[in-house]
Amino acid sequence: MRVKLCVLLAVATTLGLAAPAATAQAPVILKVAIVQQIDSLNPFLAVFQSSTEINKLMYDYLTAYSADDQAVVEGLARRWEASPDKLTWTFTVPDGKKWSDGEPITAHDVAFTYNLMLTDEAARTANGSFVANFESVTAPDDRTVVIRTKAPQVTMLALDVPIVPRHVWEQVGSVKDYANDRMPVVGSGPFVLTEHVPGQFIKLRANEGYWRGAPKYDELHFVYFQNSDAAVQALAKGEIDLVNRMAPAQFDSLEGKAGVTRNQAQGRRFTELLINPGARTRTGEPIGDGHPALRDVRVRRAIAQAIDLDALVDRVNHGYAEKGAGLVPPVFAKWHWRPEPGQERPFDPDAANAALDAAGHPRGADGTRFSLRLTGRAGRAYDEQAAEHLKRSMSDIGIALDVRLVSDNQLNEATTAATYDLAFSGWATSVDPDFILGLHTCAQRPGADGKGGTTDAYFCDETYDRLYAQQLSEFDEGRRRDLVRQMQARFYDQVPAVVLAYDNALEAYRSDHFARFTTQPAHGGVIMAQNGVWGYYQAEPAEVTAARPRGWGGFAAAGAAMAAVLVAIVAYALRRRATAGERE
């Protein structure tokens, strides 16, 4: 019995006192919370935002976007020029840049990457759209990449394609089955992937040989959280250093918290209300079951006019958003559009009522003109609250709303099959407006089989499409800007959707661990989810780093308590056994 007790005591002591001694030179680590799964770290397959963000840290693109104002700056290529007919682009990859294994980065790596995408269908999974217009890609020498396109393409300096090392990827048999997990993964970015445990974490270490200079700390860890409340708590405790995509309430909860700095940034996302304009497929067949009244642009305008956008931003976004207008958020100031005086549609329920009367939808006996379905996502706070708000706004103009909050998948299904009247949606936009503008062209609607569409607004407008084609081959930036703004004005006027708000990106970091992060753009910009990786790359550790809580005290207490209980139980049992004979 004494032996047993000793063993137990020893265990308890080990549990209690095994707090690891701090090593003299612990590496400086930036720990970032991610709340989305990693689908793959193979840059040709990865589509989740979390994965592309990590791929960006591992591989540079041909060009990059500056932190200050998102202008195009040097990436792997330092210089570029287009031929007069804009069909041939020549990029120069300078001497001296190296892969993380020391091999030089050459034009052949670039050509190899693009050609892999042109020849291998699987390699087009994630970024195929960027090479859809490519005719050929060649590397006449180590420094020069020549890309020929089928038609002039204005987005040639916005090719967001990770360039991979040829000497590694030549050995890869099948891109579609390659998990890119030969650690450390050879790359060109500021960090090198060293470990990935699915569902748990990803570790990267600083690339000492990075051509812009090594990062100012040693390791970058992404730790996975399934729920954002836990991530915010972990930040408050100091377990992690950086978190983004917070909800307004979570953001508010960190106000005034010692050692935590919050960052309310202009985001790249907008939230919109789709108004089914009578959806049709690319071939012209009607699809879905949108309410026929919405085919009339006067009705759509009246609905838009009856929505008080300021009140929505105020009450539903809790002020963490800007009032919506055009398709491009104000963070991309160059392309952003706001209605001029005279173009705008101020909040005016009376005018909306009059317009509906004029459009031939008189109020019925109960004061209702017709009723519409509003589809949104269950469990998303915005949809739940905004739906209530819209219900009141619509009842003011005699439209009854039947609110249907459904799962994410069901919402996707409703919008891709056009089985909605009104629905909440939203998109993230990129530096070049081509993606978000192209999304609303006739060609993006689904084919005759109802598949292959990417739009959810089913907008198809001749004027808009003509402007889209023009801007795509307009290489004068001033003129292109005019065209892009005209497109947004047209979209606003035809109202296939109402842009409700440009959401702020809500982030927070431990300023007692990391003193400074670079935001993009410089003022009011984001740290995470940038068009680039400046936030992670230029993060500066605090002079005196506050210790992370290890919680070993609690562990020791729990361990000791458990051990004590065990000891008590064993002792009790032994005593009973010893006296059992006497007692019976």
Added chain:
Amino acid sequence: MVAVLGFFLFRVVPGDPVVSMTRGRPTTAAMQAELRARFGLDRPLHEQFWSYFTGLLRGDLGTSFTFRRPVADVIAERLGPTLLLVGTATLVAVLLGLWLGVRAGWRRGSPFDRVTTGVSLTLWAVPTFWLGMLLMMATGDLFPSRGMRDTDTPPDFVSQSLDVAHHLVLPSVTLVAVVCAEYVLVMRSSLLEETTAPYLVTARAKGLRDDLVRRRHAVPNAVLPAITLVFLRFGLVVGGAITTETVFSWPGLGLLFYDALTGPDYFLLQGLLVVTAGAVVVMNLLADLLHGVLDPRVRAA
């Protein structure tokens, strides 16, 4: 049977994997069609089923759409954490639950009985999610708030296992609190049924002390329903504890299930169903066999 059910059940899950994969990214219709063809989603349903079924017979669970890796691999790497968490929690819950149940049932109506039953019923009724978050907040800095391991723990075995144990505390306490009530109640009620049995009167008449009557005569008979329950539960263990794993970001099968549903990732869902259903069947079989060992009447029959 499970394969058939799994296949068709999950096809009814709303959503289109290709759409949710390409949503929010620049894509062309041609790229979507390529993806559909690669996943085999463009083929008629019966062909898809046939190729899945024949694959299954060869032990091939297919490839996950989301993770682009074989389903068997994806499931295998999540099996360990789930067994660790739910296994530990079940073990503790069973021991604690049976012990409390016996105590409570033996002295029905005593303060101990009332407190035990009350507390365990309350914990049972509490939403797991809420309880987990509450525990996390209440314990403050004492325990880590996520996952199974810290990223900066030294790689040696002792530090790693201590770190895992440290991470294990909160999720398993949450899980124990929630599932313990079931064992308490089953044990308590089956013991109650025995308390009036004539053989206990006999035992007492022999002059045995109350404790011995309980331990040697009542409990062995009353424990049989509880054993069945334990094994039934153990089968479900493999399915993971979705809510607990979600709160604490525990990288187990429950979390995987949750992620797979949002695809929907058909092959992964089917694979998970086959594995969990298989576990239930095996455990039920074990429960039946064990009954024979524990209960002489079953052995004779």
